[in-house]
Amino acid sequence: MSSDTPSAGPLSGLKVLEMGQLIAGPFAAKTLADFGAEVIKIEPPGSGDPLRQWRLLHNGTSVWWQVQSRNKKSLTLDLKQPEAREIVKKLAAECDVLIENFKPGVMEAWGLSYETLAEANPKLIMLRISGYGQTGPYKDRPGFGVVAEAMGGLRYLTGEPGRVPVRVGVSIGDTLASLHGVIGILMALHHRQASGKGQVVDVALYEAVFNCMESLLPEYSAFGAVREAAGSALPGIAPSNAYPCTDGWVLVAGNGDSIFTRLMRTIGRPDWADDPSLVGNAARVKRVDEIDAAIGAWTQTRSVTEVLTALNAAQVPAGRLYTARDIAEDPHYRARGMVETVTSADGLTLDVPGIVPKLSATPGRITRRAPTLGEDTSAVLREIGITPEQEARLRERGVL
Structure with a gap:
């Protein structure tokens, strides 16, 4: 973790409510948090974000969690209960940005549509990441990054000619959607400065992938050419x-x-x-x-x-x-601050990816380890006027 003199990040003062889970929504929120935004992450009581249990675990918690949730606060809420949704409304009224990556219609079913939340907070910006977007004939289909990579045209090109297409070794569709979402938030914030109004940023996983497919479509449009898999080569570019x-x-x-x-x-x-x-x-x-x-x-x-x-x-x-070993041992990674060290809540010392991009005047920083489940629930509730007695009653009813 950086030990340099603290400096206000470029997003200092920005308050973000994260309602997503796994990768697409949380990665976007992590990027904002790395640059100074205050991110309050909502998790279901008991289990928390499923990412806590993904891939390799240390003392029951994924080491991936230590990267994806750094610089965030954890608030547990059972969003199936009306009292929990009322708390979301109070938080959204004080936030600049709300990030969610549920299936379209879930927020509306909970009474948390953008229109409802914007009545209390017209400046609110809502990032909505889904498989196929908030409109269109496929909007109600469940969509994960792997499916989006296929629909976006990427999976068809990955692999050796004539063999089964292979996936990129990471969840690239989710991450591309996250980064497009961050770009959308920053543009919406710029627009809000002039208009005073927030808006919805609608990001579809497949569209984020498709946006990176270079000349794929115009080549088909102009020549009827369907680009095929080419292994490790870059077709049309030599050598x-x-x-x-x-x-x-x-x-x-x-x-x-x-x-x-x-x-x-x-x-x-x-x-x-x-x-x-x-x-x-x-x-x-x-x-x-x-x-x-x-x-x-x-x-x-x-x-x-x-x-x-x-x-x-x-x-x-x-x-x-x-390989991972090459990265960990590479002097250039270290010199650029791309390998940082953090200590988890249970005392594990970890090398984690550094922060991108590099800003000369207001660089991003890792200022806070990833939270334990519900670690910040009481503190966040106090900020919106919920007393310890009220909190105790909410806990008794399983809302928290």
């Missing part, structure tokens, strides 16, 4: 691929006239470096198989370190495939 070494693989991006020239000289093909018929990406794409074969023939007789040493000296973009 850019993964190449075998004696002890692993190396990624080389030689797509650029001057870069290609330096790459060819490095691998012992000065004839191609000076070949006018290979100038320009379009020309190289026509001979990509031949070029890839030549690069692979050079790399496969050398170690990853030897290849990277030569290509770095020649200013050719290249890199190894990093």
Whole structure:
């Protein structure tokens, strides 16, 4: 955890109510919290956010939780009970942003629609993340990130040609939706400065994926071309691929006239470096198989370190495939503050990802460990005028 002199983050003073769970909503809230926003996370009593139990656990709690919920407060509420929903209304009346990633219609069924909440707080901004968005014929379908990655066009392209598509090793659809949600919140905050009015930010998981699919649709529109899976290659860009070494693989991006020239000289093909018929990406794409074969023939007789040493000296973009161990031990990660250390509530010392992006004047900081379940319930309730006696009665009825 950073020990530098505290500085007000760029979102200091922003109050956020997080009603989401698992990945998409909470990742957006975490990003805001990293930059100074006060985030109050609502969790169901007893079990809490299911992410607390996902993947590898330490003393019954996921170590992923220590990343996803840092800088947040935890408030337990059983939202199936009317008293709990009244507490949400009181909190929303004092918040700038509300984040939810329930199936469309859930908030309305609870009497917590945007229109209802905005009556008490017209400045409220609500981020709504769902599989298919708040409108359209698919809006009521259940949607997870993996399905969105397929519908957004990404899953069709991941894998080797002719083989089953594979998933990206992380929940990339959820994370892309989160980041689009954060962008939407920041734009809505900017608009609110001028208008005094909040609004809904509607993010669909599949649309966030689709927004990153580059030329996929216009190529089909113009040429009827359906882009296919291409393994580790980048179709239409040459050379850019993964190449075998004696002890692993190396990624080389030689797509650029001057870069290609330096790459060819490095691998012992000065004839191609000076070949006018290979100038320009379009020309190289026509001979990509031949070029890839030549690069692979050079790399496969050398170690990853030897290849990277030569290509770095020649200013050719290249890199190894990093594992978790490589990341943890890499000096550049450390120098950039991308590996930070935190201590969990049960005393576990953990390396966790640092904060992105890097702001020069108001950088983000990890100021608070991830909360235990309901750790901040009493403190949050006091802030909205609920007395200890009232809290005790709510606990007796299972509201908290």
